[in-house]
Amino acid sequence: MTVVFKPKMKSKFSYLKRIFSAYLFSKSSNLSFWHTPLEINDIEDSSKLGKYYMNFAEKTKFSGPFDTDGIPMLDYKGNVGIQYNPNAVAQYALGFYDLFLDTGNQKYKEVFLKQAEWFLKNMRIVEEDVGLWEYNFDFDYHKGLKAPWRSALAQGQGVSVVARAYLLTKDSSYLDAADKAFESFMHQIDEPGGVTYIDDKGYTWLEELLFNPPTHVLNGFIWALWGVYDYYLLTKNPKAIELFNESVRTLENHIQKYDIGFWSVYHLHSTKLREIASPYYQRLHIIQLNVMYLLTGKEIFKEYADKWQDDYSKPHYRYLAFCWKALFKLLYY
Secondary structure (H helix, E strand, O other): OOOOOOHHHHHHHHHHHHHHHHHHOOOOOOHHHHOOOOOEOOOOOOOOOOOOOEOOHHHHHOOOOEOOOOOEOEEOOOOOOEEOOHHHHHHHHHHHHHHHHHHOOHHHHHHHHHHHHHHHHOOEEEEOOEEEOOEOOOEOOOOOEOOOEOOHHHHHHHHHHHHHHHHHHOOHHHHHHHHHHHHHHHOEOOOOOOOEEEOOOOOEEEOOOOOOOOOOOHHHHHHHHHHHHHHHHHHOOHHHHHHHHHHHHHHHHHHHHHEOOOOEEOOOOOOOOOOEOOHHHHHHHHHHHHHHHHHHOOHHHHHHHHHHHHHHOOHHHHHHHHHHHHHHHHHHO
16 A cells, blocks of 8 residues: 655654654764753853853864864754754854863864854845845754744854954954844844844844744744844944843743743744753753843843753653653644
8 A cells, every 4th residue: 555645744754754863863963963061151251252151162072074174064864964054153163262262272263263264154145234144954843944044043143253253363354244144133034134023012032933923932032142242242332232131121021931830941832732842952041041140130030040940950840841842743743
């Protein structure tokens, strides 16, 4: 008997096959890059552009694949395969930047600048003053993302790289790239090159994934926000600190919606069963909120960081979260 898959069923089968392959061969998949220890850097003065807020030293041990210029590429397995991922390149770069600051080793500086050059070469100008670092592969997440797709996450982490490259080199090309990338935050998601969404209550969101309606992915929002803050530290542009403060207000007034009593959720998309964070993203949310407390002094971020840390420490909550996540994947992917 011949089994004929309907398009949606076939797509779901391909997704599950790819994900199963990635987890089964995690040492050679994209997961080997993402799933590294999560730590906060020792930031002496958060009012100056220095070390990145998270420590990405473990990312520098990534074993590949790399392109001929030493730029990391990620193997998503299945029909996606080996691809550049802008925020992976950014995190790899930032790990070497911090190692250079710690040691003064010029080899670390050279690797960092090689990654920073990738951002100069791979920015696409979509408007006169808007530049994007895009993902040039289709990705089967949620409703599906068609290449090329953009993200506030890539924009923010790219800015964090080129801003630091400018500090090291004083090469105006890096400052120009930071300016053009920041402009994407000045445009809403329904405009060319835009990555910002303003909801009907006037709250400003920096969107990792550009869906309609927006999903408000928590980790991507926060990482993008750090890029905005870095741009402000570099340029003192009043638009940047205004956007930072507006986004902090959004996070401050919505963080409780990311809590389901015993765990955090990945985003705010309104499915009947909420998409719970994986253990990795639960730890990431904790780290990110602790950094937000460091940057803003707002107690609510510390409150939820401590709560989610306490949730994560309970084995029965971790088991419940695992079961919930598995059920969600089966129902919605």
